[in-house]
Amino acid sequence: MKVTKVKSASNSYHVYVGENIRCDLNSYLPKDYSSIFIVTDEIVAKHYLEEIKKSISHKHVYSSVIPYGEKSKNVNTFYQLHTDAIEFGLDRQSLIIALGGGVVGDVAGFVAATYMRGVDFIQMPTTILAHDSSVGGKVAINHEQGKNLIGNFYPPAAVVYDVQTLQTLNDKEIRSGYAELIKEALIQDDAFFQSLLASDLSSLTNDVLANQLNRGIEIKASIVEEDERESGVRKYLNLGHTLGHALESIIGYGVRTHGEMVAIGLLFAIRVSEKVFSIKLPYDQLLQWLNVNAFPIQLTNINKQQVLNRMKLDKKTVNTTIQMVLLKDIAQPVVVEISDEDLLNYLDSFLKEIENNVNLRMGE
């Protein structure tokens, strides 16, 4: 098992990564709690809820199951979980466990941050993507107009990551998680980026996956320790998200996965970087890897002005001017202000390029 200690400005907690550790949950609870409330989604519940309940020896264990997917990251689910917490009789000494992917982690974490002004919560990630969402304390729900617009920074009391649960993920969710690993590699570690590009997602071994996840967690933890509330370097973790989030909200939450949209956002950020800094970056290599691993890159009927308007709702925006994370090189991220006019031009040529890629793929 690998244990990483995350020491942020507001809290310190451990990230435990290991096989089958879900079956020994008692050992990872940081203290005694009056009751335990597990929040999960319907798919994860089918696989893991009962065995996890059995692994907790506590008199008062409750659970709520939300519908799966991004559509659940909304104010109705948030409110319903508060109602459940009240009905189960949770008090300030209670613990919430977020058992699932980033959606469960974000919404249950935000419930924990707000129920009675805050109770402890533990992240139990079950997706590859959630190596990113479970560490760092960003918790949120979506607004119809923009991703994660309603939320807080609220670090977990612990992260208990049983990598055995990743065995039941489908290909789409494996892809989605790897987009965030690629992002972490691009902002901090060229060798890691090369190793990811050499990985075939259809034949990952457990060891390779565990090593890559652990490297992703190390990068994430190091950045969060330095800048928990995103006043500086944490912005780099948003590489690819300015466009990715805008597309998610325009296309409709859950139509494509978060990671699939971030992958397109990464390509865009790389192209803009090449133009702004007059440099050459490995756009073609990344595009080829995304194609080989069946990432859906096509975008249809995208209105550039609408994308621009949604990009302005990004949390890095200052006085309506968009700030994008760009790369001066691999592992050299910077935050750069981009004018609306430039952005519309970049979007125009990028959307055409994406269309060409799809035509090429169809011609294969």
Ligand SMILES: NC(=O)c1ccc[n+]([C@@H]2O[C@H](COP(=O)([O-])OP(=O)(O)OC[C@H]3O[C@@H](n4cnc5c(N)ncnc54)[C@H](O)[C@@H]3O)[C@@H](O)[C@H]2O)c1
């Ligand atoms: N807070 C953060 O720092 C942060 C970071 C990255 C992403 N996010 C957020 O995370 C969300 C995406 O997370 P996600 O990709 O994990 O989505 P998700 O939670 O919707 O999970 C993806 C799908 O996989 C299923 N699933 C989960 N675990 C499974 C398992 N072990 N076996 C089989 N199926 C399983 C789920 O039911 C769901 O259908 C987005 O909302 C994104 O904004 C937050």
Ligand SMILES: O=C(O)C(=O)C[C@@H](O)[C@H](O)[C@H](O)COP(=O)(O)O
């Ligand atoms: O931890 C961070 O900081 C990130 O930006 C990680 C992102 O992968 C994640 O999607 C995050 O939720 C985006 O945050 P937001 O502040 O842009 O909503």
Ligand SMILES: [Zn+2]
């Ligand atoms: Zn993300």
